[in-house]
Amino acid sequence: MMVFLLHKESNDIMIRILTAGESHGPMLTAIIEGVPAGLHITTSDINYDLRRRQKGFGSGGRMRIEKDQIQITSGIVENKTTGGPISLLLENRDYKNWQDREIAPLTTPRPGHADLTGAVKYRYPDLRYSLERASARETAMRVAAGAICKKLLREFSISVGGYVVQLGGVKVKMPPFSLQQCLEVAEKNAVRCPNEEQVEEIEEHIKKAMKAQDTLGGVVEVFAINVPVGLGTYVQYDRRLDAQIAAALMSIPAIKGVEFGSAFDNAKKRGSEVHDEIVLHNDEERVVRKTNRAGGVEGGISNGEPIIVRIAMKPISTVVRGFQSVNLATGKSELTTYERSDFCALPRVVPIAEAMLSIVLANALQQKIGGDSIAEMKPRFENLLSANVKDLHLRNEKWKFNY
Numbered sequence: 001m002m003v004f005l006l007h008k009e010s011n012d013i014m015i016r017i018l019t020a021g022e023s024h025g026p027m028l029t030a031i032i033e034g035v036p037a038g039l040h041i042t043t044s045d046i047n048y049d050l051r052r053r054q055k056g057f058g059s060g061g062r063m064r065i066e067k068d069q070i071q072i073t074s075g076i077v078e079n080k081t082t083g084g085p086i087s088l089l090l091e092n093r094d095y096k097n098w099q100d101r102e103i104a105p106l107t108t109p110r111p112g113h114a115d116l117t118g119a120v121k122y123r124y125p126d127l128r129y130s131l132e133r134a135s136a137r138e139t140a141m142r143v144a145a146g147a148i149c150k151k152l153l154r155e156f157s158i159s160v161g162g163y164v165v166q167l168g169g170v171k172v173k174m175p176p177f178s179l180q181q182c183l184e185v186a187e188k189n190a191v192r193c194p195n196e197e198q199v200e201e202i203e204e205h206i207k208k209a210m211k212a213q214d215t216l217g218g219v220v221e222v223f224a225i226n227v228p229v230g231l232g233t234y235v236q237y238d239r240r241l242d243a244q245i246a247a248a249l250m251s252i253p254a255i256k257g258v259e260f261g262s263a264f265d266n267a268k269k270r271g272s273e274v275h276d277e278i279v280l281h282n283d284e285e286r287v288v289r290k291t292n293r294a295g296g297v298e299g300g301i302s303n304g305e306p307i308i309v310r311i312a313m314k315p316i317s318t319v320v321r322g323f324q325s326v327n328l329a330t331g332k333s334e335l336t337t338y339e340r341s342d343f344c345a346l347p348r349v350v351p352i353a354e355a356m357l358s359i360v361l362a363n364a365l366q367q368k369i370g371g372d373s374i375a376e377m378k379p380r381f382e383n384l385l386s387a388n389v390k391d392l393h394l395r396n397e398k399w400k401f402n403y
Contacts, residue, residue, distance in 0.1 A: 015363040017145045021090075023135035024098045028090040030141035032075070032148060034366060037083035038374040041151050046070045046088070049147040050140060052351040057190035058206040058216070058344030067093065070144050081148075083372055088144050092137070103128065107329035110336045112317025119328070127328075136253040136345070139352045146355020149362035153224075155374055156365065156381050160358045162186075162222035162350040163194045165310065167202050168209070179223045179306060192347040210343045213320035217254065217313040218346040222353045224296070224307040224361055229387050231302040231364040240300025241364055248356040249311050252349065257312035261295025276305075285388045302364075304387055309357065313349055316342055 014034050021028035050068040068090055075086030106127040109116035118130025150160055161179065163186035165172045172195050177185065182194035189199045191206070209216045232241025246258045266274045276289035289305050296307035322335035342348070369384065371377035385391050 015149070015359065015366060017142070017359060019138055019141040019145075021092070021138065021141070022132035023092075023137040024094055024132060025092060026095045026099075027092060028138065028141050030088045030090075030145050032086040032088070032145050034363070035075070035081050035083070035086060035148060035152060036366070036371055036373050036377055037081055039081040039148070039152055039155065040079055041076055041081060041148055042079050043070050043072060045151055046072075046144050046147040049143050049150070049351050049355070050090075052187075053140060053143045053348055055190065056192070056342075056345065056347030057203055058210070058346070059342050059348065068140055086148065088141065090140055090144065105329070106131075106337070108325045108327045108334055108336050110317055110339070111323045111325065112314070116328075131339070134253070139252065139355075142359075143351050143355045146351075146358045149358040150354070152362045153358060153365070155378070156228075157226045158224060158361065158365075159226060160222065160224045160354050160361070162192075162220055162354050162357075164192045164202075164218060164346055164350065165194075165221045166219035167191065167193075167344070167346055168205050168216040168218055168315075170198070170202055170205050172198055172202075179225060179308075186350075190347065192350050206344045215316035215319055215342070216344040216346070217315040218344075219310055219312050220346065220349050220353055221308065221310045222249075222350070222357050223309070224357060227296065227302045227304070227307055227361065228368075228381075228384050229302060229304040230384065231361065231368055232297070232300050234300040241302055241360070242295075242297040242300055244360045244364070245297075245307070245309060245357060248360045249309065249353055252311070252352050252356060254313050254316065254345070255311050255349075256314050259295075259310045260297055261293045261308055263295070266293055280389075285390060287387045287389065307357070307361075309353075311349075311353055313346055316345055 016033040018031045019029065047068070047070055050070060054068060071089040073087045073089055075082055075084045109119070109127055114130045114134035115127040118124060118134060119127050122129070124130060153160060159180065161183035163182055165174070172193055175182070175195050177194065185196055186192040186194045189196065191199055191202045193199050193202055206216060232244070233239045237243065242260055249255060249258050274293055276291045276294055278287050279290055281288045289303070292305045292308065294303070295309060296302060296305040318339050318341035320338050322338065324333065325336045326332070327334050369377055369380040371380055
């Protein structure tokens with residue numbers, strides 16, 4: 001069972017998400033607690049993102065078997081959340097192919113997977129126990145839960161999206177589009193590339209890897225726009241918004257790196273070339289940034305600019321030709337056996353990353369404004385302080401600590 005328990009403030013409001021199920025078990029389950037009452041949500045809203053998770057050039061045979069359709073079993077009545085725990089079920093169609101099968105022993109751990117670490121930690125009698133729960137199949141329930149959080153954010157005009165910015169060694173030449181326009185272009189092709197002129201190049205890159213019986217990773221960019229100033233806090237390390245986002249995204253299988261804005265490029269430069277200068281907007285009341293190299297978070301708090309995060313995905317660990325390993329039953333060196341997998345799962349990571357970002361932001365919004373229902377939250381949201389000069393009321397006079 002996987003739990004996303006996001007830090008709560010002094011009020012008792014938080015969003016908790018638990019998932020359960022194995023890759024080839026009969027069903028996957030999720031429970032979402034903390035979603036306010038009155039949010040309109042349908043199975044179609046959730047199934048839309050589940051379909052997106054199943055589509056992507058380079059996917060393996062599993063996605064031809066599964067036809068993910070969510071079943072809502074509590075917490076949503078007449079397409080409205082009740083404020084109680086929401087429970088979701090998702091059938092594993094592939095279970096029928098495993099139900100009565102005598103499963104061959106798996107005793108040679110695959111490098112890059114949880115096979116060995118899981119077996120050592122839990123003293124499993126067979127390595128398959130590890131891979132069944134560690135499998136990325138579990139992320140289907142995160143996407144389902146994330147779809148609900150996305151819908152909650154949209155009630156407050158906050159939008160979340162994502163796309164591929166690098167696949168293997170092919171970097172996407174970003175077009176001069178808005179974030180939303182990049183998303184729209186990316187959703188029209190099978191590699192989720194925001195530059196339609198490079199779609200064929202990226203597909204050919206994947207085909208070459210498939211022909212070589214190898215795998216590819218890459219980089220995905222996710223964003224959130226219209227995020228208000230003030231989500232997250234610096235008062236404790238685990239309540240920083242960027243720390244929570246990074247942890248959530250790093251929990252996605254195969255993700256090995258996270259950066260906000262242009263963090264790794266910033267590391268090569270001097271401070272005078274990096275930090276986002278603050279200027280007055282055209283209305284001469286609101287302060288904004290001239291650039292957004294920080295990625296929308298400063299001091300662990302959202303600053304009103306788009307939140308932009310990039311995540312690095314390693315190549316899929318299961319390679320057809322196998323890796324050198326050790327058979328733990330015989331103690332002899334041998335090659336790993338091939339388990340059905342993707343050649344490139346990067347395009348399918350996009351909706352998973354969107355889901356994780358949405359979960360964190362929905363929780364942060366709940367912490368910031370509170371409220372047990374959408375009707376209660378909306379007026380509180382409208383009263384949030386913006387980064388307007390007139391709203392800040394700075395004293396502009398000398399003072400002492402006087403501890």
